[in-house]
Amino acid sequence: MDFFAYLTRFYLPFAFFVMGESMQGISIKPGILVLVGNKQLEIIDSVSASKIRARDLTTGEVLLISPGEIEFELKKAAPMSNPNSGQTERTSLIESANEADIELASDRYDVLLPIAGKRPISKKDMIQCTEALKLSASQVYRLLDKLDTNIGPLSLLPQRRGRVKGVKLIEASAEDTIQEIIDQHYDGPGITYQEIFEKVKEQCLAKSIPVPSEATVSNRLRERNPRALMAKKYGSKAASQEFEVRGGKVLPEEPLELIQIDHAEVDCIIVDSEHRQPLIRPWVTLAIDVYTRVILGLYLSLSHPSTMSVALCISHAILPKERWLKLIGMPDGEYPFYGVPKRVHVDNAKEFKSKNLEDSCRKYDIKLTWRPKGVPHNGAHIERYVGTLMTRVHMLPGTTMSSTKNRRHYKSEQHAAMSFSELREWLIREVEIYHKTTHSELKCSPLHKWESHFKSKNGRFSYPSIVDDQKRLLIDFMPFKKRTIGRDGVKLHTIDYYSPTLKRFNIGSRCIARYDPEAINKIWVLPEGEQNYIEIGYADLRLPNATLSEFKRAGAKLRADSKRRVPAAEVFKLIRKNDALVNSAVACTKEMRRMRERKKTRLTDSGHPLNEKNAQQVKMSTSPSPDYSVKPRPYDIEE
Template sequence: MNLAQAKFSSGNIVSYQDSPAKVLVVLPNDCSRIRMLIDSVEVIAENKELKFLAEAPGEDWEDEEYIFFAKKRNAASFEEIELSEVKQYVTSLYRAKKIKLPTACKMLGCQKTTFYKILNKSAGAHGSVALIRDIRGRKIGTKILSKEQEEIIRNAISMKYKGRAASYAVVYRAVKDLCAEHGVNTPSRTAVVKRIKEVPENIRYRLKNGAEAAAEKFGAKPYKLVTKRALEVFQMDHTLVDLIICDESSRTPLGRPWLTLVMDVHTRVIVGYYIALHSPSSVSVASALSFSLMPKHDLMKSIGCGDIENKFYGKPEALHLDNAAEFKTLGFQKACSKHKIKLVWRPIGKKHYGGHIERLIGTLMIGQVHLLPGTTFSNVKQRKGYNSEKSSALTLKEFCNWFARQVVIYNGTRHSALKKSPIDAWLENTKEQDHKIYTSGEIFSFRLDFMPEETRCITPKGIVFKGKYYFSPALRSYIGLKDVSLKFDPYSLKKIWVMLDGSYIEVPYSDVTTDDRTYEEYYAETMAGVTNQPTWLSEERTAGIRKANNSLVVDALRKTKRTRKSRAAVKEYVDYTNSMFPSRIENTAEGSPLINYSKKPAPFRSED
């Protein structure tokens, strides 16, 4: 057992959140169950959050006495504590025979009998705390509820104060039910609420919002990312944009787009991004990173923003990411390894390791997106009374153009942490070699490595990809080949690149007159096709027809079961009666009955 483990053994006195506590049980995973000495609340805490105060006291030491004096000191005013320390000082002088009784009484302004009482109290183990004057009325920390009531309240809190729906009312209802069940008087609502509030705030927050949220709010965050230059570390993350966008043709609401952001940590410059209608995927990651690594003029021109100057690009030494699946695909890791980009994934559940990009996302959403028509704001409370779908007005293309300009504004605005704009910080930290002029071949090769990858079959008509046919004479000798790897540019689907015999071959549309489109335009068309149902058969009508069919089947099963059961009962009755009274039952199969009950009976006449 090491020193740290020895200090946190059962019975030791520790400090937790600046309050004294006693270690009850040392748990695995460097945790301990402790009892707060001030309010007797039991808490499970990490050992690193505890500060050792004293070894386990002897058997004659009583928690109650320590708790009483600790509460007494916490409740006392500063003047009372100061006065008790003066009393302790005077009594220590008297014991050391440095002053006599009259002098001591004069210093404290009291009579002899009062001084002797003070002298006796100061002789205890608690020193000046014992000399704090008692407040009239009920003693500090006194609880008037019975042990049964206290136990019921603790059980109700542990059972019902959980999840987002946790509230004082829910716990109090549980307390009333448990008291009625055990025949105990129900305590007041005020008493129950007081017990709930005695639970440490971080524990209550964890019970209500979960361990991850509690760690984010109350957990220690010792890690700090320190960078020395631009292009040293990029951070990348996704967020669901707080905005509903419209379909290009019908202007009907489509949904909320996803934003993938890439930021240079040292300068806070937004070096790349990608806006998608689909959930984060390898397409989003590849597009955002390739947008960050290469000159942007052609890409900006392809999305209708050729007039916007965005000259921030470069290859980072490291890329910081969370643990999402799209950041760990084999193709992405191979491309980063090939170009010597170190991938660093943050520890699971430690969002503060990506604090820079998280704050940037919050700045863009709250400061800018929430001002647009169709915003959903951050939560339901903020959105109250605002119809986001009805107010939506921007299409995906329009939002992309707006966001491109907003990035320029952000990069040129003074940053509170830098005390300068990200542009100025970038220019101060970059050199000419960081922005060397790439040839068109180098740019294409670099982008090709980071393009998203899929597999397809080669058919006689070519390759079917995203609803279109692609064909090239080079594919003729490979017809019938399956699981062929191909790469595509999300910004332009007019051609794809197919891996054949170890090299990529460019394959265009089969119909060269087909208009070019981006991956997001294709996805928007797909979403519009799903949301625009035929007018002659709506979703509601389809559900109604399906419900009627289900009712018909259930009714048929019920009727069949009832009929079969009735017939079985009749057969059982006939069989039983035939066996008991064979001569009295009409048998239509054999002829007329033995006795004709339809005729009137003849009166009996005697032969006499």
């Protein structure tokens, strides 16, 4: 009989009883079990000289019986009295036994079962048992005393030497002290096993009881439920994250059915492109397709996450990447993933909760959903990839690692070496490596998973549909304000914008004005009833380009000084002075270098979709754009 046959047999119900001695040997007293007819009864007490009160073990009914009706005394209670206790004990015994012991117990059980209920045992039966089991008569009697039909063959397992598991040898008062200290003081992230032992030692000495060893106290902690201990130390949220079973996942069945988007501050300090001085940790916004695990879109920025970051990441995910790769100087890069997703899943950050984002997604038939609060594993795919990517970032010069503890004595700013464009190029290559590497869950590379879906049986490829107006796509996801067209054009953030195209609309016409917070020199206006945006710039061409935050900071400074409404012209005048100060400084402070690099990156980065026209113009001519604030110089012939 093999091991699994034993296990099956041990869990079968047992339908036999162990009979006691003959009638003259039965001592009638409360608590004994007897057989009366076909009923198993427990004696309760005596009623009279001829009547005994007993309880039916099967139905619980109380009966009156006479002593003469008792046929046998039952040695053990029938399994019906507690059907679960035998199975619980069998499970415990199986977990602690080996196969050889189980086989020996099964053989002995088969031999002893026929005589288990007999008292006395005949000489013939005893000889047969001793010969079959190769044991002495006294050993057979001991086995018969151990045999329990409620547990089955496992009741005859050999007893191992040594202390039984779970038996405590220390005094009860010391045991109570340990448990009390754990309940009261094992709390907070700073608590350690050593501190618990010191408190136990202090209490035991105060009570004049023997102090348990440090190992004993540590063992009592390990015996506790690990989830409960983590909840006491780090909180219930951390305990759930570590131990909670999470099922019921609804996974997508094709590419672009579900993408997840999230931001991360890159664990690496970059340098400015001009002086190679340390600047800042950039932010990256990533979009992952859950079905194929491809990184559908990414956007690297020196600015904190914003509505614009989300817009640029979504538009990058939707659009083909070939033109973008050429503009940033990576024409050989392979990035074939694009398409309009059916659902975008994000967290509850402010930039994801705007009505503008929801309306823009609805315009392209994209369903926007949010994670339940406090449930980070609902965005596990993007979170896991961010962790994987940051592990690779930790190999770069200037890395900050994931914490000061991990960084130790490494001087991140001293070793910083990569500029913004260099980090982006490295990042894109890392993403490409990831796309071509076997994924542990997919059992193939994300690139293969994507291609296998769009590849037909005859070897031909199909492709996701392409959005025709690519610039319109980005503009649709930009932040916006509702405005009216005035005599001077459109006013936004107290700045006047104008284009001759606005002349065909009446004063007072309503419109939507969309803008880029990182470059406010132009906006895109959609008048009511129109289908296409109108790009318009400053009404005063002499005004410099600036970021919205830069403009607001300068305006706040002037208002604090004058306590009056500040015209936009005065604000831009202050911005020009600041720009001149930064440009003329020999040794710029870190904050100034950050501001300058941030503006420079936004205005000159060829990878930004709004700079594509500028990048093409730079290739054609390296002459600087005219500065309208400088008085024009006449030609010699004009003089």
